[in-house]
Structures are given as structure tokens and as C-alpha cells.
Amino acid sequence: MKCDKFIEALGQRVKILEVTRQYEDQVTALVELSDLPEAVRFLYYDMGGYLSTMIPNDERSINKHYALYYALSMEGGKMFEGDEIAQDEKCFVTVKVLISPDSLVFPSVTPLVPACVWYEREAYDMFGLIAEGLPDKRRLVLSDDWPDNLFPLRKDAMDYRFRPDMKEHYMEPEYDFLRPDGTGITDIPLGPLHITADEPGHFRLFCDGDTIIDADYRLFYQHRGMEKLAENRMNYDQMGYLAERVCGICGYAHAIACIEAAEKAINLEIPARAQAIRVICSEIERLHSHLLNIGLACEVTGNYNAFMHIFRIREYSMKLAELVTGGRKTYGNVVMGGLRRDMTGIEIKESLRILKIIETQVDEVWDAVMDDQRQMKRWKGVGILDKQVARDFSPVGPNIRGSGIKRDTRYDHPYDFFKQIEFNVDVVEGGDFFAREMVRYMELKSSVSIIRQCFELMPQTPIIIDPTFHVKPENYALAYVEAPRGENVHWIMQGSAQKVFRWRCRAATYNNWPSLRFQFRGNTIADAALIVCSLDPCYSCTERVTVVDIKSKKSKILTNHDLKEFSKTLKNSPMKDLK
Amino acid sequence: MMKLLDISKKYGEITHKYPFEPYKVADNFRGKPAYIYDLCIGCAACGIACPSNAITVAFNDDKSKLIWEFDCGRCIFCGRCDEVCPTGAIKLSEEFELAVKFDKSALIQRGELDVQYCTQCNKPFSAKRLVKYSFECLSKANVSEKRLEEAKNYLCVCPTCKKTATVATFTSGKEMVIE
Numbered sequence: 001m002k003c004d005k006f007i008e009a010l011g012q013r014v015k016i017l018e019v020t021r022q023y024e025d026q027v028t029a030l031v032e033l034s035d036l037p038e039a040v041r042f043l044y045y046d047m048g049g050y051l052s053t054m055i056p057n058d059e060r061s062i063n064k065h066y067a068l069y070y071a072l073s074m075e076g077g078k079m080f081e082g083d084e085i086a087q088d089e090k091c092f093v094t095v096k097v098l099i100s101p102d103s104l105v106f107p108s109v110t111p112l113v114p115a116c117v118w119y120e121r122e123a124y125d126m127f128g129l130i131a132e133g134l135p136d137k138r139r140l141v142l143s144d145d146w147p148d149n150l151f152p153l154r155k156d157a158m159d160y161r162f163r164p165d166m167k168e169h170y171m172e173p174e175y176d177f178l179r180p181d182g183t184g185i186t187d188i189p190l191g192p193l194h195i196t197a198d199e200p201g202h203f204r205l206f207c208d209g210d211t212i213i214d215a216d217y218r219l220f221y222q223h224r225g226m227e228k229l230a231e232n233r234m235n236y237d238q239m240g241y242l243a244e245r246v247c248g249i250c251g252y253a254h255a256i257a258c259i260e261a262a263e264k265a266i267n268l269e270i271p272a273r274a275q276a277i278r279v280i281c282s283e284i285e286r287l288h289s290h291l292l293n294i295g296l297a298c299e300v301t302g303n304y305n306a307f308m309h310i311f312r313i314r315e316y317s318m319k320l321a322e323l324v325t326g327g328r329k330t331y332g333n334v335v336m337g338g339l340r341r342d343m344t345g346i347e348i349k350e351s352l353r354i355l356k357i358i359e360t361q362v363d364e365v366w367d368a369v370m371d372d373q374r375q376m377k378r379w380k381g382v383g384i385l386d387k388q389v390a391r392d393f394s395p396v397g398p399n400i401r402g403s404g405i406k407r408d409t410r411y412d413h414p415y416d417f418f419k420q421i422e423f424n425v426d427v428v429e430g431g432d433f434f435a436r437e438m439v440r441y442m443e444l445k446s447s448v449s450i451i452r453q454c455f456e457l458m459p460q461t462p463i464i465i466d467p468t469f470h471v472k473p474e475n476y477a478l479a480y481v482e483a484p485r486g487e488n489v490h491w492i493m494q495g496s497a498q499k500v501f502r503w504r505c506r507a508a509t510y511n512n513w514p515s516l517r518f519q520f521r522g523n524t525i526a527d528a529a530l531i532v533c534s535l536d537p538c539y540s541c542t543e544r545v546t547v548v549d550i551k552s553k554k555s556k557i558l559t560n561h562d563l564k565e566f567s568k569t570l571k572n573s574p575m576k577d578l579k
Numbered sequence: 580m581m582k583l584l585d586i587s588k589k590y591g592e593i594t595h596k597y598p599f600e601p602y603k604v605a606d607n608f609r610g611k612p613a614y615i616y617d618l619c620i621g622c623a624a625c626g627i628a629c630p631s632n633a634i635t636v637a638f639n640d641d642k643s644k645l646i647w648e649f650d651c652g653r654c655i656f657c658g659r660c661d662e663v664c665p666t667g668a669i670k671l672s673e674e675f676e677l678a679v680k681f682d683k684s685a686l687i688q689r690g691e692l693d694v695q696y697c698t699q700c701n702k703p704f705s706a707k708r709l710v711k712y713s714f715e716c717l718s719k720a721n722v723s724e725k726r727l728e729e730a731k732n733y734l735c736v737c738p739t740c741k742k743t744a745t746v747a748t749f750t751s752g753k754e755m756v757i758e
Contacts, residue, residue: 237630
């Protein structure tokens with residue numbers, strides 16, 4: 001069966017204590033704690049794996065231990081032609097370890113596999129599990145003023161009556177940014193809020209003159225504790241809708257991933273028509289998301305004309321979603337066991353008409369943008385993601401496909417209806433901003449073709465199967481969906497009474513962030529926004545105030561810290577040396 | 580650059596005149612759920628199905644009325660209520676202009692239903708309309724006249740009294756008749 005080859009090879013390296021199979025392509029191997037880094041490194045580099053997700057879990061009520069699950073997608077290194085595992089052998093191998101609640105320490109994998117860095121930082125924030133040997137032990141998810149000994153995802157940790165009080169903003173501790181050594185380096189803070197951005201994130205750019213030497217960032221200002229919410233008070237009917245609201249753009253991919261994880265944990269196969277409609281809706285989402293990103297790529301460089309044209313076309317994709325699901329953004333049709341809403345013949349006919357419009361108009365505008373030399377100069381050679389960096393950090397989606405690595409969940413691990421659909425994985429060499437936008441443009445075209453194929457091949461079956469399934473406590477499974485920004489991975493361990501025991505939701509961008517700092521290096525400040533845009537979030541500049549004294553023509557930049565100090569003490573005015 | 584201007588010329592003005600003229604949405608648009616009070620039987624199916632708890636069905640404080648309440652601020656427009664309603668009292672409309680002016684209570688819609696009192700203990704337990712609806716369903720179900728007459732009495736008894744009656748039947752050995 002699938003995966004056996006990898007388990008056998010792993011068994012020759014380290015001692016495997018137990019092997020369990022969750023789904024036909026998912027296997028978990030329990031190893032000794034001391035063997036963990038070697039086991040993950042071996043699967044990652046020697047056997048050709050990419051890190052999909054890592055799930056810390058509080059299993060004290062089950063086996064008196066904490067557990068870590070490193071889920072690796074076995075698909076081949078893909079660094080050169082032919083460096084790929086055969087299509088029918090691709091699978092997910094999970095390395096599991098148990099950690100005693102007395103020690104709470106595990107050996108860090110990050111020195112061997114850099115892709116683990118964020119996951120291991122999060123394991124401390126949420127569960128208090130300490131990665132021994134992790135080079136970067138700062139907080140990741142929780143705010144800096146969070147109490148030291150409160151770990152929210154532990155089953156016994158959070159009683160809302162003991163919710164910590166918020167600190168006054170001036171009492172907040174400062175966050176340590178990783179500053180490069182050297183003289184003459186200027187800090188440029190970007191963020192956390194900006195008028196055009198929906199999402200806050202703080203970027204600290206370290207510059208020499210105009211060139212970015214290094215960058216560090218602080219994110220998770222929007223952490224809402226959805227995983228805890230779902231564990232505590234939601235059933236599967238409600239979770240699909242919550243998952244859909246994880247993201248404002250690729251929410252549908254989260255909804256499918258979440259529900260499919262629950263379905264896979266009990267081996268539930270949904271009807272073919274429901275699979276096809278899930279694929280259609282997720283491809284419609286890809287259409288509007290990629291059009292949004294290409295539009296913003298023009299807007300960030302000041303090309304408002306092209307931006308408006310692309311958003312005009314995007315409106316057709318929103319109309320398309322409205323037509324087939326009844327909602328422009330939240331499609332709300334996924335339930336466990338299938339779908340809630342079917343498509344009628346009239347809707348399909350009208351959809352095909354809209355698809356035709358989108359296809360021709362995208363070509364027109366893209367041609368015009370490509371012809372614009374000034375636009376191309378801003379895009380080409382900016383924010384290069386090196387192939388080796390990409391291999392080390394497991395980024396996903398157009399970000400990695402722009403670096404010439406053929407990684408696409410739809411192709412590597414075909415889910416739902418993708419087994420029956422023919423499509424090309426769009427890969428562009430170069431790794432710069434232009435390559436990533438090119439991937440997005442090519443994917444727009446293949447999305448249109450995928451939707452058409454789905455309409456053609458969609459069988460006349462029911463769209464939902466009788467939900468007389470039995471949820472089995474302690475079953476778990478991974479589900480993976482290629483969202484517009486890359487692979488979304490959800491992991492669900494089922495609990496009793498129609499509830500989840502643990503829900504780990506890993507959005508695509510989570511895997512893209514850690515390698516962003518390498519993309520910043522060597523570029524100018526003017527391109528910083530563009531580089532961030534190529535992943536799809538935003539930047540900003542509220543944290544600094546520039547004071548200019550007109551008489552002496554001197555200027556000074558006040559940092560967040562300066563301003564805070566001054567407003568607290570009202571002494572040592574930062575303006576006095578201007579006079 | 581010039582090519583972009585040509586495209587603008589080709590497609591002309593595409594901006595809608597909204598809000599000065601209505602904006603047409605697709606036929607099956609999922610807008611604000613519209614509530615038809617006359618059809619509502621107070622069965623609370625919508626309240627149970629609602630994933631975001633926007634709909635609640637509960638007695639008021641002195642238990643004189645059954646209150647159906649919908650909070651538009653919580654609604655996620657999934658349409659579960661529309662799906663489960665047995666009488667079609669709640670249907671998703673095409674309405675999407677939901678803003679209110681500084682008054683959050685304007686987001687809340689309420690329906691008061693008469694309560695049914697239990698014939699045994701005289702406590703309220705359900706809506707009058709639900710009891711009537713259940714009886715109508717039964718009378719269409721090809722049940723004999725005599726059984727129907729029994730059901731009419733039985734429907735007006737609260738679950739607690741039914742339980743007590745069943746327990747009494749088991750313990751005393753003779754059937755307790757509900758009148």
C-alpha cells in the first residue's frame with residue numbers, strides 16, 4: 001500500500017514504536033523523542049518530503065502525554081527534472097512523538113529542517129512545549145503582554161473567568177527584532193496598520209541607505225482563537241461556517257479542508273457530483289483571488305488604470321459565485337457528507353457564458369500590461385525567492401511555483417474531483433515577482449478550463465449522502481486543499497459528542513512567511529510593499545512620525561518607542577534637538 | 580499603456596448607478612432572511628439549525644408568550660433556517676441593504692406567539708400554533724376518528740406530564756388516562 005516504502009526506509013534509520021494508518025494515503029509513525037529531529041530530517045531531505053503542518057496536541061486525557069505530529073507531504077524534492085516521487089506513491093507521512101507533561105521539552109527539528117521554525121515557536125505559545133535547541137525562541141502567536149504561564153490550547157488552561165486583563169498600551173513589553181550586526185543600519189518600520197490593508201502586520205526592515213539588508217516581522221495581531229472556539233462549543237455543522245471565515249479571500253478552501261478532514265477521519269466518501277461542485281466553487285474562488293492579486297500588483301506600483309480594468313473583470317467572477325452559490329464571497333454550501341446546494345442547467349449555461357467573458361477579457365488586459373515596459377521593470381527581478389531557500393522552508397502556492405518547483409496539491413495529492421480532470425501545473429522559473437504573477441495568470445486560464453471540465457464530467461448523483469455516520473473519538477486525519485495562495489492543511493482529531501478534540505488549521509500563508517525575509521534581502525525599500533504583495537498581505541506605516549523643522553531644514557524620525565516615552569514622561573522632547 | 584486606454588474605450592462606462600437605481604442580484608441570492616409571522620408555528624427548528632445563534636426561540640420572562648427573535652447582526656446568511664422551516668415561514672430574501680443608523684435594536688426582529696398551556700399542570704410548554712399544526716398533520720395521516728380524538732388531548736399535555744403519566748402507568752400497572 002501507499003506509504004509503506006517510506007515507513008520501511010524510516011524504520012532502518014530510527015526505531016519506530018508504532019505505525020497507524022488514518023486514510024489510504026496517510027500514515028503516522030510513532031518514534032522515540034530523541035529520534036525526532038533525525039526522523040523528520042530523513043523524510044524531508046533524503047526521501048523528498050515537504051513539511052505540510054505540525055500539530056501539537058494535549059493528549060493527557062488520552063495517554064497522559066502531549067503529542068507532536070510533524071506531517072510531511074512525500075512528493076519528491078523537485079529541485080531538478082525527475083527529482084520527484086512516482087504519482088501513485090505520493091502520500092503523507094506523519095512523525096509522532098509523545099512528550100511527558102513533567103519535562104515539556106522536546107529536541108528542536110529547526111536546526112536540521114528550517115521549515116519547522118514557526119510551528120515550534122507556536123508550540124511554546126499554545127502548549128508551553130519547549131523546543132530545545134530552537135535558535136529563535138520568541139513568541140509567535142500570542143501578544144507580548146500575555147502571561148508567561150498560561151497556555152491557551154491546553155485542555156485545562158483557559159477558563160474564561162481567569163482571562164488575563166489587557167495591559168495598558170504603554171505597559172506593553174517591546175518585541176525583540178532580530179537585528180543584523182553592523183553599523184549604519186537604519187530601522188524602517190512598516191505597519192501594523194494601513195488604510196488599504198485588511199490585515200495588520202508589522203515589518204521591520206533593516207536598511208543600508210535604500211537597500212534592505214534583512215527584515216523581521218511580527219504578525220498575528222488578528223489572532224482570534226478559532227481553534228479553541230471550535231473545540232469548546234461547536235459541532236461539525238457549525239465548524240464549516242467558522243472555517244469559511246478564517247480568510248476573507250480563500251475562505252471556501254478552508255471550509256472544504258475543514259469538513260474533509262472530519263470526513264476523512266471516518267473514511268466517508270462523498271458523492272461525485274458534490275465533489276465536482278466543491279471543485280467548481282474552489283476554482284471560482286481562485287479566479288477572483290488571482291484577479292485581486294494581479295490587480296493589487298498593478299496598484300502597488302501605481303498603475304491604477306490596469307488595476308481598475310482587472311477589478312472590472314473580477315466583478316464577473318463575483319457574479320459567477322453569486323449565481324452558483326447565492327453568495328458573492330461566503331459560499332456556505334459545505335456540510336459533512338456533501339453539499340447543500342445543487343446547480344441547475346440554467347445556472348451552468350449562464351456560468352459558461354460568464355467564463356467566456358472572463359477568459360477573453362483577462363487575455364486582453366494581461367497583454368496590455370505585459371506591453372507596458374515601465375510596469376515590467378517594476379516587476380522583474382524583484383523579491384527573488386531562491387530555489388534552495390524554497391526547498392528549506394516549504395512555501396506553497398504561486399510563491400513556490402514561481403521559483404520553478406512543481407508543487408501543487410491538486411497535482412501531488414489529487415483530492416475530490418481532481419482525479420478525473422486534466423490540467424497543467426503552471427510553473428515559471430525565475431523566482432521573482434514577475435514569475436509569481438505569471439503563474440497566477442496561467443492559473444487563471446487553467447481554472448477556467450477546470451471549471452468547464454467539471455461542468456462536462458459532472459455526473460447526475462445526489463449531492464449529499466445520508467449523514468448517518470458515526471464519529472469515532474480519537475480518530476484523526478489531514479485534509480489538504482490547494483487554495484489560491486497555496487496548500488491549506490487542516491487536521492482534525494475527533495472528540496466525543498459530535499465535537500472536535502483538536503482542530504489545527506494551517507493557512508497557506510503560514511508556510512510562506514518564514515521565507516519572506518530572504519525575499520526582502522537586497523531589494524530597495526520602494527519594492528518592499530511589492531514583495532509583501534506577492535504573498536498577498538499588506539504593509540503600513542503608522543508606527544512612525546516624521547517631524548520636519550522648516551526653518552532649520554532638519555528632519556528626524558520618531559520611533560514608536562520615542563513617542564511612547566515622551567507621552568509617558570513629557571520630558572526630553574524629541575523635538576528639542578531640531579531647534 | 581495605450582492598449583489599456585483602447586480597452587477602456589471598447590467597454591465604455593460600466594459603473595452602476597447604484598444607489599440611485601436598484602442593484603439587481605442573482606435569482607438565488609442569499610440575502611436577509613424574511614420572516615412571515617402568519618406562517619410561523621414556533622417549532623424552533625430554525626433556532627436549532629442556526630449555526631451562529633442569530634435565531635432564538637424562547638419564552639418571555641413571565642412565560643406568557645413564545646418569542647421568536649432574529650438578530651440580523653449575528654446572521655451569516657447561510658440559509659439553514661430556510662432549509663429546515665416546515666411551513667416556509669422563513670425565506671432568504673434578496674435584500675442586502677442592512678445598515679442601521681446608530682440603533683442596534685433595529686437589527687432585531689421579533690415575533691410573539693401565543694403559548695399552549697398544559698391541560699394537566701397548566702404550565703406553558705409550546706406554541707398554540709405548533710399544537711394545531713401537529714394536529715393538522717395527524718388528521719391528514721389517515722388516522723381513525725377515535726385515535727384522532729385521543730391525540731387531540733394528548734397533544735395538549737406537556738412533556739413532563741407525559742413522562743409522569745408513563746411512569747405512573749408502569750408503577751401502578753393501570754393506564755392513566757389523559758383527558
